Amino acid sequence: MTRVALAFSGGLDTTVCVPLLEEEYGYDEVIGVTVDVGQPAEEFDEAEETAEALDLEHYVVDAKEEFADLCFDSVRANATYQGYPLGTALARPVIAKAILEVAEEQDCTGIAHGCTGKGNDQLRFEAVWRDSDLEVIAPVRELGLTREWEQEYADERDLPVEGGSGGDWSIDTNLWSRSVEGDDLEDPSYVPPEDIYDWTDAPTGESEEIEIEFEQGYPVAVNGEEYEPIELIEHLNEVAGAYGVGRTDSMEDRMLGLKVRENYEHPAATTLLNAHEALEGLVLTQEEREFKQLIDQKWSKKGYEGLVDAPLVSALEGFIADTQKRVSGTVTIRFEGGQARPVARDSNYAAYSAEHASFDTETVGKITQEDATGVAKYHGFQRRLANEAIAANADEEVEVATDGSGDASEASGSSSDVSDVGTDDE
Ligand code: ARG
Numbered sequence: 001m002t003r004v005a006l007a008f009s010g011g012l013d014t015t016v017c018v019p020l021l022e023e024e025y026g027y028d029e030v031i032g033v034t035v036d037v038g039q040p041a042e043e044f045d046e047a048e049e050t051a052e053a054l055d056l057e058h059y060v061v062d063a064k065e066e067f068a069d070l071c072f073d074s075v076r077a078n079a080t081y082q083g084y085p086l087g088t089a090l091a092r093p094v095i096a097k098a099i100l101e102v103a104e105e106q107d108c109t110g111i112a113h114g115c116t117g118k119g120n121d122q123l124r125f126e127a128v129w130r131d132s133d134l135e136v137i138a139p140v141r142e143l144g145l146t147r148e149w150e151q152e153y154a155d156e157r158d159l160p161v162e163g164g165s166g167g168d169w170s171i172d173t174n175l176w177s178r179s180v181e182g183d184d185l186e187d188p189s190y191v192p193p194e195d196i197y198d199w200t201d202a203p204t205g206e207s208e209e210i211e212i213e214f215e216q217g218y219p220v221a222v223n224g225e226e227y228e229p230i231e232l233i234e235h236l237n238e239v240a241g242a243y244g245v246g247r248t249d250s251m252e253d254r255m256l257g258l259k260v261r262e263n264y265e266h267p268a269a270t271t272l273l274n275a276h277e278a279l280e281g282l283v284l285t286q287e288e289r290e291f292k293q294l295i296d297q298k299w300s301k302k303g304y305e306g307l308v309d310a311p312l313v314s315a316l317e318g319f320i321a322d323t324q325k326r327v328s329g330t331v332t333i334r335f336e337g338g339q340a341r342p343v344a345r346d347s348n349y350a351a352y353s354a355e356h357a358s359f360d361t362e363t364v365g366k367i368t369q370e371d372a373t374g375v376a377k378y379h380g381f382q383r384r385l386a387n388e389a390i391a392a393n394a395d396e397e398v399e400v401a402t403d404g405s406g407d408a409s410e411a412s413g414s415s416s417d418v419s420d421v422g423t424d425d426e
Pocket of ligand 1: 086088089120121170171172179180181252262
């Protein structure tokens with residue numbers, strides 16, 4: 001009796017995978033696993049109903065907490081990829097791990113997903129699954145299936161698939177973001193209609209301010225009220241979404257190299273990321289902020305790749321954790337015109353002194369304003385010398401070869417050689 005676990009959503013792709021895993025891959029039994037990372041309730045109903053109609057043994061695993069914790073780690077890393085806060089990307093390893101656990105518990109020897117061979121998710125799922133000994137199966141990719149073929153196959157066999165609710169877009173929703181792609185959105189010059197959005201209202205002239213509290217870089221409270229991560233995210237998606245915060249429309253460079261047009265909604269993520277960065281602006285030193293950008297960028301890339309368990313990420317988080325010891329305090333965010341703009345920040349760890357920076361005081365502690373004179377004299381000194389040398393040699397016209405030969409004198413036909421520049425006494 002051979003069993004295979006299938007990442008199951010109840011949509012067309014994963015539904016046709018059920019008979020295919022038996023017929024084409026020879027498994028005796030398929031079990032479906034749906035992992036809860038904060039999708040809307042309808043999606044679980046759809047999965048449940050379809051599983052029942054298929055007579056599929058179906059498991060639902062709640063991974064919301066683990067996912068929310070990962071989202072909060074991503075806030076500490078100011079994580080975005082090409083403007084997108086990584087909702088789908090961060091959810092995948094969490095989902096993959098949960099499915100693998102069920103597969104192992106249920107004595108499966110195979111594990112399957114319904115992803116195509118074009119996207120990122122196949123890579124993110126399989127990176128986790130290929131850590132195990134299970135046979136990894138990707139029927140849609142391996143059999144080269146198209147949506148049209150799947151629809152026909154489903155019709156022939158009377159499989160329980162609906163005509164696709166919610167337009168013809170492909171939608172992926174979890175706590176951190178809602179992504180909409182496909183159909184008419186595939187034309188980058190097409191302006192998305194308002195009804196692709198579900199979490200955000202079109203921005204109006206209204207505004208509202210809220211205060212977010214952070215402890216060591218983790219968001220802990222809104223307007224003085226403490227929340228667990230899941231509830232905090234859900235709450236901010238509601239509040240910020242009402243002001244149209246967190247819409248992204250981008251040409252995304254996928255891992256395989258394809259560009260795709262992606263639309264996202266992520267009100268809570270945008271709010272928390274903006275607030276967190278504002279607090280770092282108050283407490284971290286200039287050089288920490290500058291260096292952390294490199295760290296954050298690397299973290300984001302690994303997040304996008306679905307490889308948050310890479311040793312590199314753990315090392316990056318060592319740096320992040322050390323900086324975040326001081327990222328405690330509050331930030332006031334104003335929702336206005338589709339933006340979540342930091343308008344005030346406060347922390348006991350501020351690397352800032354109003355007294356020192358003020359226009360109203362004469363000195364900076366024991367340092368007088370006059371002490372800056374020497375610094376001002378030196379500032380830009382090297383470039384002054386360099387610019388003087390350039391000006392002095394201005395009439396010495398040098399033509400550089402444009403034929404790729406690197407031979408300047410040949411190309412220009414002039415007697416002056418590149419190496420002469422700046423060595424001529426004038
Ligand atoms: N392109 C995004 C990513 O790879 C999200 C894709 C979401 N899928 C969807 N069917 N809308 O992270």
